[in-house]
Amino acid sequence: MEQNDCTCIPATEINNRIKKIQKKLQQTDIGGLIILQRVDLLYFSGTAQNGFLYIPVTGEALLMIKRYHPRALNESCLKHIIEIRSVKELPERIQDVYGSIPRTIGFELDVLPVNEFNFYKTLFPDCFLVDGSGLILETRMIKSAWEMEQMGQVAALSHKTFEFMKLEIRPGLSEMEFAAMAEAFSRKNGHGGKMRVRDFQTEGYAWHVLSGKNSAMLGVLDSPASGAGTSPAFPCGAGWKQLEKNEPILVDFASILNGYHMDETRMFAMGAMPRKALDTSRAAIDIHNAILEKLTPGMTAHEIFEYGLSVAQRAGYQDSYLGPAGYKTSFVGHGIGMELVEQPVLAKGKHVRLEPGMTFALEPKLVVENEFMVGVESVFQVTETGTRLISTVPIEIFMC
Amino acid sequence: MEQNDCTCIPATEINNRIKKIQKKLQQTDIGGLIILQRVDLLYFSGTAQNGFLYIPVTGEALLMIKRYHPRALNESCLKHIIEIRSVKELPERIQDVYGSIPRTIGFELDVLPVNEFNFYKTLFPDCFLVDGSGLILETRMIKSAWEMEQMGQVAALSHKTFEFMKLEIRPGLSEMEFAAMAEAFSRKNGHGGKMRVRDFQTEGYAWHVLSGKNSAMLGVLDSPASGAGTSPAFPCGAGWKQLEKNEPILVDFASILNGYHMDETRMFAMGAMPRKALDTSRAAIDIHNAILEKLTPGMTAHEIFEYGLSVAQRAGYQDSYLGPAGYKTSFVGHGIGMELVEQPVLAKGKHVRLEPGMTFALEPKLVVENEFMVGVESVFQVTETGTRLISTVPIEIFMC
Numbered sequence: 194m195e196q197n198d199c200t201c202i203p204a205t206e207i208n209n210r211i212k213k214i215q216k217k218l219q220q221t222d223i224g225g226l227i228i229l230q231r232v233d234l235l236y237f238s239g240t241a242q243n244g245f246l247y248i249p250v251t252g253e254a255l256l257m258i259k260r261y262h263p264r265a266l267n268e269s270c271l272k273h274i275i276e277i278r279s280v281k282e283l284p285e286r287i288q289d290v291y292g293s294i295p296r297t298i299g300f301e302l303d304v305l306p307v308n309e310f311n312f313y314k315t316l317f318p319d320c321f322l323v324d325g326s327g328l329i330l331e332t333r334m335i336k337s338a339w340e341m342e343q344m345g346q347v348a349a350l351s352h353k354t355f356e357f358m359k360l361e362i363r364p365g366l367s368e369m370e371f372a373a374m375a376e377a378f379s380r381k382n383g384h385g386g387k388m389r390v391r392d393f394q395t396e397g398y399a400w401h402v403l404s405g406k407n408s409a410m411l412g413v414l415d416s417p418a419s420g421a422g423t424s425p426a427f428p429c430g431a432g433w434k435q436l437e438k439n440e441p442i443l444v445d446f447a448s449i450l451n452g453y454h455m456d457e458t459r460m461f462a463m464g465a466m467p468r469k470a471l472d473t474s475r476a477a478i479d480i481h482n483a484i485l486e487k488l489t490p491g492m493t494a495h496e497i498f499e500y501g502l503s504v505a506q507r508a509g510y511q512d513s514y515l516g517p518a519g520y521k522t523s524f525v526g527h528g529i530g531m532e533l534v535e536q537p538v539l540a541k542g543k544h545v546r547l548e549p550g551m552t553f554a555l556e557p558k559l560v561v562e563n564e565f566m567v568g569v570e571s572v573f574q575v576t577e578t579g580t581r582l583i584s585t586v587p588i589e590i591f592m593c
Numbered sequence: 594m595e596q597n598d599c600t601c602i603p604a605t606e607i608n609n610r611i612k613k614i615q616k617k618l619q620q621t622d623i624g625g626l627i628i629l630q631r632v633d634l635l636y637f638s639g640t641a642q643n644g645f646l647y648i649p650v651t652g653e654a655l656l657m658i659k660r661y662h663p664r665a666l667n668e669s670c671l672k673h674i675i676e677i678r679s680v681k682e683l684p685e686r687i688q689d690v691y692g693s694i695p696r697t698i699g700f701e702l703d704v705l706p707v708n709e710f711n712f713y714k715t716l717f718p719d720c721f722l723v724d725g726s727g728l729i730l731e732t733r734m735i736k737s738a739w740e741m742e743q744m745g746q747v748a749a750l751s752h753k754t755f756e757f758m759k760l761e762i763r764p765g766l767s768e769m770e771f772a773a774m775a776e777a778f779s780r781k782n783g784h785g786g787k788m789r790v791r792d793f794q795t796e797g798y799a800w801h802v803l804s805g806k807n808s809a810m811l812g813v814l815d816s817p818a819s820g821a822g823t824s825p826a827f828p829c830g831a832g833w834k835q836l837e838k839n840e841p842i843l844v845d846f847a848s849i850l851n852g853y854h855m856d857e858t859r860m861f862a863m864g865a866m867p868r869k870a871l872d873t874s875r876a877a878i879d880i881h882n883a884i885l886e887k888l889t890p891g892m893t894a895h896e897i898f899e900y901g902l903s904v905a906q907r908a909g910y911q912d913s914y915l916g917p918a919g920y921k922t923s924f925v926g927h928g929i930g931m932e933l934v935e936q937p938v939l940a941k942g943k944h945v946r947l948e949p950g951m952t953f954a955l956e957p958k959l960v961v962e963n964e965f966m967v968g969v970e971s972v973f974q975v976t977e978t979g980t981r982l983i984s985t986v987p988i989e990i991f992m993c
Contacts, residue, residue, distance in 0.1 A: 200824040200825060200826070201825055202825070229794070230793075230794070231794060231796070235825070235826055239825065240825055240828075241813060241825060241826055241827065241828055242812065242813045242828065243794075243813045243814075243815075260811070260812070260813060260814075260815070260920070261811045261812045261813065261819070261920070263811075264810075264811075264812055264813075264828060268825040268828070300707075302706065302707040302708045303706055303707075303708050304706050304793055305706055305707055305793075306702065306703055306704050306705060306706060306707070306793060307700075307702040307703075307705055307706075307707055307710045307724070308702045308703050308724060308726075310707045324707070324708060326708075367781070369780050369781070369786070370777075370780070370781040372780075373776065373777040373780035373781060373786070374777055376773065376776075376777065377770075377773040377774055377776065377777035380769050380770070380772075380773035380800075381767070381769070381770040381773060383823070385823045385824065385826065385827045386769070386773070386798060386800055386823075386827075386830075387796055387798050387827060389796075393630075393704055393705075393706060393793055394629070394630070394631060394643075396631070396787055396789075398786060398787050400786060410664075411660070411661045411663075411664075412642065412660070412661045412664055413641060413642045413643045413660060413661065413664075414643075414660075415643075415660070419661070423783070423785045423786075423851075424600040424785065424850075424851045424852065425600060425601055425602070425635070425639065425640055425641060425668040425852075426600070426635055426641055426785065426849075426851050426852025426853075426931075427641065427785045427786075427787060427849075427852070428640075428641055428642065428664060428668070430786075449826075449827075450824075451823075451824045451826050452824065452825075452826025452827070453826075520660065520661070531826075
């Protein structure tokens with residue numbers, strides 16, 4: 194496993210994360226958390242092996258690994274890592290180590306299916322099993338300096354991939370073929386291939402390449418437009434339409450490296466872009482930049498959403514901004530990190546205050562029905578005084 | 594959407610599926626099913642747009658689409674397709690169309706997270722919300738002739754991809770680079786990119802390319818071995834090790850076309866394969882073929898699992914068969930169709946009887962610790978009298 198060692202999460206990082214969530218736990222009546230979702234487990238333990246992490250309200254955490262214990266030992270810096278054969282051992286193991294089982298246990302009820310939850314209720318018949326996912330997601334919202342380095346590394350990979358796309362785009366490639374070429378290049382260079390999305394109904398994928406009229410196709414996604422997709426079975430993202438000269442091509446490409454995501458959108462055109470699409474693409478960039486300049490810690494997600502809307506209105510783009518009337522999305526950006534979509538969301542009605550260390554993908558997109566969707570997306574960090582781009586791909590329209 | 598029209602699910606197909614599940618519903622106290630998981634929705638309605646399908650115990654189904662109604666109309670042959678703005682409209686819409694809301698409603702409780710379920714309980718305060726997923730999965734187990742055609746098409750794509758791999762494999766490519774090249778080729782030719790897996794903890798991916806010693810690395814997967822993966826964040830499947838001459842290379846590649854999956858494994862070697870790995874690879878093929886010959890409708894999944902085990906024992910491979918002692922998997926195959934892993938599983942202790950129309954990926958794999966994993970995997974159908982391969986890739990070892 195020599196190739197993996199340098200990518201392990203450092204001990205100080207893991208310890209800080211556990212301390213942070215324990216502090217939150219202390220303000221509730223939850224006596225301990227049982228974490229099993231893969232990304233949460235990785236975040237708090239450093240390993241994504243098959244297992245369960247118990248975080249008590251104070252003291253050391255206990256990592257119980259079903260498969261595969263030697264790798265978990267190698268990957269995780271936690272002190273207490275034991276091997277179990279079955280999930281049924283959980284109550285006994287917790288009892289053994291801590292002397293008792295807390296009255297109230299937090300589980301990830303935002304992802305745990307009902308049938309599995311019912312099983313856990315039989316395992317802990319004397320306990321209240323409550324939702325601990327809010328505390329977990331809150332903890333994950335604020336990224337450390339080490340996490341910012343990770344985000345910087347995946348940003349560099351994404352940059353390299355966009356450079357590749359600029360060189361390799363050509364008329365006649367299908368949207369999917371072009372997307373697959375870019376992904377193959379990126380995977381050769383470190384892209385892990387698998388996007389991680391928390392919501393069980395959202396299917397994360399890297400290949401959101403939408404060209405010409407196809408880009409304006411509304412669809413299943415909670416996004417200004419969805420594109421054609423490859424069939425009714427997967428009716429979004431890249432499809433079989435061939436890329437053509439002189440049409441707007443929206444490339445929304447997602448990357449993952451060592452567990453951290455990047456999500457960037459740029460407009461491409463081969464030859465020229467029709468004037469209306471070009472102007473609208475520039476408007477998207479202006480709105481994007483205006484939001485980045487305006488945003489300071491202490492503002493709420495709702496306020497920044499409303500600000501973006503006001504900029505679009507002043508520029509005369511209220512009709513197309515975030516989709517056509519009746520189908521506008523209610524967000525202009527989303528948290529990003531170990532999942533492609535994280536909390537908080539820069540959305541209407543979300544009154545969470547923006548804090549230093551939060552990272553967002555900001556994606557103003559505009560849809561002119563039956564004509565095109567254009568937009569731009571970059572990833573930034575909230576700093577003490579404003580924002581700082583993590584993305585390094587130039588914020589411009591790529592004429593190839 | 595002209596490129597999609599020919600890939601729509603025919604009306605007779607949808608009607609039969611709904612009739613089948615209604616027959617099952619009639620043997621329960623469930624008065625109607627609310628289907629929302631993407632694949633189940635596609636299976637029973639023909640569209641994967643964002644919406645909800647209500648299937649009453651008798652009569653026409655009602656498809657309620659949040660986004661995007663015009664595409665759902667185009668993709669689904671159902672008679673009653675309406676647009677809704679919010680999930681909160683469900684009770685009223687069902688009441689409007691059917692005159693009442695059943696006392697007991699089935700939901701997909703194997704995938705529905707607890708927090709969402711709690712929301713649905715507030716929507717239907719006077720109803721019992723019970724698990725309908727068993728009926729859904731049972732219905733989906735038996736594939737129609739039309740589905741067999743779909744499986745045949747994805748098998749042809751997989752065959753083409755394995756031919757590409759035979760031509761393009763070369764020393765010095767990393768496992769991930771080779772896997773990504775194959776996937777890019779396949780996606781150019783129709784592969785939809787996104788594997789669908791039902792279990793929220795299982796991360797479906799196409800790129801299970803494991804070479805030399807790496808192939809014997811146990812890990813997170815409920816599979817004889819997991820491989821290196823790209824980092825602790827994704828510790829399974831292809832990694833950064835370079836493919837070498839004269840080593841066993843296991844390629845377990847998954848495809849999806851128009852919503853149907855294929856899952857095939859072949860051993861590759863460039864130059865020669867070491868004798869022990871070669872003999873063990875042949876043993877895997879022998880076990881695979883013996884199971885295919887033995888299997889007839891009426892046998893149970895458990896019986897066929899035990900039969901495979903007995904063949905492996907007689908051949909002297911009991912130590913390595915399905916993994917090393919203490920870490921053996923308890924299944925030798927799994928259902929496959931619109932999800933990569935479906936019911937039933939050919940597993941120890943599963944007493945479900947095999948029926949004509951079931952389709953399985955059969956994957957005997959053998960692990961010699963610290964040395965290699967070898968195996969073979971093909972997809973077959975249970976017929977009236979035995980089995981028929983859907984896979985067309987030759988069942989042999991590829992020496993390149």
